[in-house]
Amino acid sequence: MKDDGKIQKNDKTEHMELGKFYFLNNKCDEAISEFKKVIEIDAGSAEAYYNIGLTKETCGDFCGAKEMYSKALSLDQNYKSAREKLNKLIGLEDE
Amino acid sequence: MPKKQFGVIGLGTFGSNVAKELEKKGMQVLAIDIDMDIVNKMSQYVTQALAADAVDEKAMKDAGIADCDTVIVSIGESVETSILATLIVKELGVKNIIVKCVSQWHSRVAAKIGADKVIYPEFEMAKKLVENIVSTNILSQIELSKDYDLIELIAPKIFWGSTIKDSGIRSNYGVNVIALRRRVPTVDDNGNADIKEEVNMVPCADDEIMQNDVLVVIGSREALSKIKKV
The missing domain is CATH 3.40.50.720 (NAD(P)-binding Rossmann-like Domain)
Known part of the structure; x- marks a missing residue:
């Protein structure tokens, strides 16, 4: 059981890193697919949702990005970067 | 002073x-x-x-x-x-x-x-809002004169990978790209992903239009209405 947990943690990190690699290289679909794999392993990963939001925003899908930032905030209310990005897309002034 | x-x-x-x-x-x-x-x-x-x-x-x-x-x-x-x-x-x-x-x-x-x-702030805002709702690829629009506007347009897919010159924006649509805003993905040393914005205020004919670009375009309202539909 302990080993399973370790393997899952490694998988999660790997998918997250791979997602970031694709994100950096403007491969939106591949990046989102990797971040979604992180969510399959850890449904409470606010960072994965945030990263999907960033990827969608980079590719011009602002509605999708807002949805993902909101999801990240619902998992972690103190997620400052997600709050800032969401506020910017909605048009709210920084607090 | x-x-x-x-x-x-x-x-x-x-x-x-x-x-x-x-x-x-x-x-x-x-x-x-x-x-x-x-x-x-x-x-x-x-x-x-x-x-x-x-x-x-x-x-x-x-x-x-x-x-x-x-x-x-x-x-x-x-x-x-x-x-x-x-x-x-x-x-x-x-x-x-x-x-x-x-x-x-x-x-x-x-x-x-x-x-x-x-x-008329309310009238002007209403016009802008409608423009943004109707054309989802338009981020903002500024009226320059009776017939001319400046718009911020999400780079249409057909232009991705082309230079400004090869895209035919000027020759086919009769509008000028006066700036390029680019959303650049970044990951810092701590592994945090973010988006950095780069602005090319003096784009050249040979500058490439990429997927993440926002084009700042100036032209007649008639010409701009064509490019909005791309």
Whole structure:
């Protein structure tokens, strides 16, 4: 059981890193697919949702990005970067 | 160089925000409203806040409105009060008067009695909002003249990977790209992903249009309407 947990943690990190690699290289679909794999392993990963939001925003899908930032905030209310990005897309002034 | 002096008459939502923003830009702001509570709240944000009746010529004179370089009349509740206040400010010799209007008739009368500029913030916002809702790839639009606009457009897919020259934006659509905004994905040393924005203010014909780009485009309304449909 302990080993399973370790393997899952490694998988999660790997998918997250791979997602970031694709994100950096403007491969939106591949990046989102990797971040979604992180969510399959850890449904409470606010960072994965945030990263999907960033990827969608980079590719011009602002509605999708807002949805993902909101999801990240619902998992972690103190997620400052997600709050800032969401506020910017909605048009709210920084607090 | 002495600071420019601005007067704002009427401190509703629009007027108070104009006054605050002017002050933030380092201007001297004289803010006037008939409501003492509003004036008290504004006093912390502006150079001077006064409670006075905008249609009382003596009160306006005593307030020093004549010393202002520009006066913004932002009285929305009563067209009559707005018009009278504009007339008084004009007669006191203010060089530049901007009047917030609520209707075409209001603006016509304001212009006749000497307003240097009339604005309809609600009408202008409504137009912008509709433009953004109808064309989802348009981020913003600024009216430059009667027939010409400047728009921020999410780079259409057909242009991705082409240079500005090869995309045919100018030759086929008759518009000019005056800037390129690019959303650049980044990951810092701690592994945190983010988006950095780079602005190319002087794009060359050989600059490539990429997937994450926003094109700042200038052209006639007719030409822009074509590119919006791409």
